[in-house]
Amino acid sequence: MPDVTKTAVTAVEDAVAPPSVTEPAPKAKSEKARSLWGDAWVDLRRNPYFVVSSVLILILLVITAFPGWFTSASPTRGDLVNHYLGQPELGKIGSEGWLGWDGQGRSVYARLIYGTRASIIVGVCVTAIVTVIGGITGMIAGYFGGITDAILSRLTDVFFGIPFLLGAMVVLQSFTERTVWVVVFALAFLGWTQIARVMRGAVITVKQADYVHAATALGAGTTRILFRHILPNAMAPVIVVATIALGGYISAEATLSYLGLGLSAPTISWGVDISAGVQQIRTAQHILLYPSIMLSLTVLAFIMLGEAVRNALDPKLR
Numbered sequence: 001m002p003d004v005t006k007t008a009v010t011a012v013e014d015a016v017a018p019p020s021v022t023e024p025a026p027k028a029k030s031e032k033a034r035s036l037w038g039d040a041w042v043d044l045r046r047n048p049y050f051v052v053s054s055v056l057i058l059i060l061l062v063i064t065a066f067p068g069w070f071t072s073a074s075p076t077r078g079d080l081v082n083h084y085l086g087q088p089e090l091g092k093i094g095s096e097g098w099l100g101w102d103g104q105g106r107s108v109y110a111r112l113i114y115g116t117r118a119s120i121i122v123g124v125c126v127t128a129i130v131t132v133i134g135g136i137t138g139m140i141a142g143y144f145g146g147i148t149d150a151i152l153s154r155l156t157d158v159f160f161g162i163p164f165l166l167g168a169m170v171v172l173q174s175f176t177e178r179t180v181w182v183v184v185f186a187l188a189f190l191g192w193t194q195i196a197r198v199m200r201g202a203v204i205t206v207k208q209a210d211y212v213h214a215a216t217a218l219g220a221g222t223t224r225i226l227f228r229h230i231l232p233n234a235m236a237p238v239i240v241v242a243t244i245a246l247g248g249y250i251s252a253e254a255t256l257s258y259l260g261l262g263l264s265a266p267t268i269s270w271g272v273d274i275s276a277g278v279q280q281i282r283t284a285q286h287i288l289l290y291p292s293i294m295l296s297l298t299v300l301a302f303i304m305l306g307e308a309v310r311n312a313l314d315p316k317l318r
Contacts, residue, residue, distance in 0.1 A: 043311070043312040044308060044309070049305075049307060049308045050304075053301045053305040057302065060298060060301070063113055063116045064116050064117045070113045071107070071110045071113050073096040074106075074107075075106060075110040075113070075114040076106065076266060076268070077106065078105040078106045079101075082097065082101040087100070096109065096110065097109075100284070100286045100287070102276060103279070108286060108287060108290055112273075112294055115268045115269050115291065116270075116298075117268075118180055118267060118268060119250045119295070120298075121180055122183055122184055122187070125184045126188045126249040127242050127243075127249060129192075130191045130195050130242070131195055131238065131242045133195075135195055135196075135238055137156065137199075138195065138198065138203065139199055139200075139203050139230070141156075141200045141203075142200040142203030142204045143203050143207055143226060143230065153200070156197065159190060159193045160197075162190060164252070165256070167189075168186045168187055168189075168252065168256060171186040171189060171190070172186050173261065178262060179267065187249055187253070194241060194245065195238055195242060198237050198238055199237075202235075202236075202237050203230055206230050206234045207230060211229060212225060212229050215229055237313075239313070240310040243306035243309050244303055244307070244310075246306075247300070247301070250299055250302070251295070251299050253269070255271065256271065257269045257270075257272050257275065258271045258272075258275045270291040270292075270294055271291075274288055274295070277289075
């Protein structure tokens with residue numbers, strides 16, 4: 001009998017007591033899968049080369065767009081009272097005579113600021129044009145193959161066999177007035193071949209992917225396959241090559257201007273100032289020194305940016 005009572009009491013307690021609640025296991029945070037570009041952006045933000053080069057390029061772009069923010073002096077007004085043999089006023093940062101004067105009494109600092117525009121415009125415009133022309137040529141050749149690939153590849157080889165600077169000199173010699181846009185045309189006319197080769201190789205690799213075959217099997221058109229599936233996945237190596245080449249185009253413009261075959265007065269350019277500075281290199285080194293430093297920093301900034309982008313987009317380098 002006591003056993004029965006005890007059993008009944010236990011049953012009543014179990015019925016009255018609240019049911020034990022089992023705490024659910026904490027759910028692991030679901031990490032959103034990142035794309036190639038998302039992973040690249042994360043890597044770029046951690047790369048000091050990318051940060052330094054981006055800051056330099058941003059400053060150059062601001063100078064290009066708003067040169068009047070950095071100097072109130074005229075880059076073309078010459079005053080022979082300001083002799084080029086006079087010492088630069090290094091203590092007066094940002095003043096007209098901060099970096100001295102050239103042989104015609106013009107402010108070296110003002111010409112340095114306004115010369116940024118020509119170099120950046122040439123570099124950016126040439127890069128944009130060769131990326132479009134070379135990208136389309138390489139994409140068509142790599143995707144269609146056959147006779148189309150053979151014709152476009154041989155055409156690319158013909159232009160690729162022409163020495164870049166020598167060919168640009170020949171093209172520029174046919175123009176009586178060599179403005180910024182003439183130099184852009186001459187450099188772009190011969191500079192698209194490398195992008196075309198890189199794009200062709202990337203497209204040949206990408207078009208073998210399963211998602212391209214699936215899109216073809218589902219009846220997607222050629223245009224949709226090219227611009228929706230192939231182009232976004234083949235652009236990574238092209239962007240790397242174009243970014244690095246941008247600094248090379250700026251250097252090529254300065255070289256042609258230095259040789260007297262590129263930009264010429266009254267256009268303001270670092271190459272023009274470097275060419276003029278050679279004449280006074282023994283007596284006034286600052287005329288040659290400062291444009292050379294500015295040119296070197298600009299080319300270095302774009303090359304560093306290209307290297308950082310290459311390291312971020314290449315999975316083998318991670």
